[in-house]
Amino acid sequence: MQPSSLGLRRILLLQGLSTARLDAISQRCAWRSCTRDQRLVAREDADCSVHFIVSGRVCVTTYSASGRETSFRELAQGMYFGELAALDGRPRSADVVALTPGLVASMPPEAFRDLLREEWTVNERVLLQLADLARSLIDRVMELSSLTVQQRLCMELLRLAQASGGAAGAVRIEPIPRHTALAHRVSTYREQITRELSSLTRAGVLARDGAALVVRDMARLQHIAKGASTATPPAKTGA
Template identity: 65%
Template sequence: MPKPTQPSSLGLRSVLLLRGLSPQRLDDISRQCAWRRFEAGQTLIAREQGDRDLHMIVAGAVRVTSYSPGGRETSFRELQAGTSFGEMAAIDGRPRSADVIALRPGLLASLSPANFRTLLQQEWTVNERVLLQLTELARGLIDRVVDLSTLSVQQRVCLELVRLAQGAGGAGNEVRIAPAPKHADLAHLVSSYREQVTRELSALAKAGVLARQDGALVVRDLDRLKHMASRQVAH
């Protein structure tokens, strides 16, 4: 179980949902929260469990994922410090729809459904941010369904690498992704198997599109990678 810790409004200042609230308001919210430390690899939320709290990540990082009856994992998104999860169950009271696994040690501030709904009623800026966050989530899941339904494994791997490269920043047609993503993690993101992902990455390396360098994955030709993600692949 996560270890309890003392409330502190300092940690809440970096939480996006609460940004701009007064120090006094943050103090009030911090006293309403349950504060818990967690370790890497720990399951913070299990699908269908009774927890309904809103969880704010004060430190650390987590992965939102789901497992098929056969044990195959599909990852939906990774969340960093300053973000939150659990809004849907806190609002509608229904069971969790996914598992949340800690990627790095960190700290959670958890708000009960009743306190969360009161916050939404009293603070329009928080309410608006939750609406925008849920809208973004819905759009992302629609895109994900379309990708899984219409793209080959090769295209999905290329598309995920494009997303990682764009997130890494940098200018020009060569982008460094550090650290290099693990093959198993990529497989979870594209709803495939590690062996398939390994084959696709090897093919991209042979084609001169990718290279490994000092623990990083270097995209040597981002334009070509984008083209491969969008083109029709013969089967």
């Protein structure tokens, strides 16, 4: 596909760069469209490019030796992936699969390193992103090693609710997450997710409203995430 700096203006990492700079960057990228469920990056692949998501949405995931899938995060338009391999030259650590049709601009590793040397603002953003990634992975390891499936599911629902802009009261998560996708995110099976969602619904914590999953009580969901029973409401505080 023909390169275009217009698409790169959507990339958060590159915001603030001049049109001339974006034009130069676009010329160093390979542009390609992708289809839903297309694998963009394969684990252990030797490709070390950085990929800018001009449009669409992708999932970073990996598979165990038995074929069980664990998803780490979803990335949307304006974000990027592949910086680890571009920095250290090692094979890919995860698969990246397109969740929707989209457009990706891929920058060779040497061009990406040049960009980091020449643009301190971009360099700083990458450092902050890597710090955030490290913290989130530490949290993820702690969840997988110390929490029950119900707690892990509640933590994931809290993240989705907060990403939807909700902090208290009733919060809508749209569209309703697929049970299979939730299972991949919390490292369990779809059937277990179905059972836990049903339990939370019977307890009045969740409800379905058309294409949305409604968290009716964020405080109660947080309470269950900490290990309380679905039948036990959080203790009220105050005089």
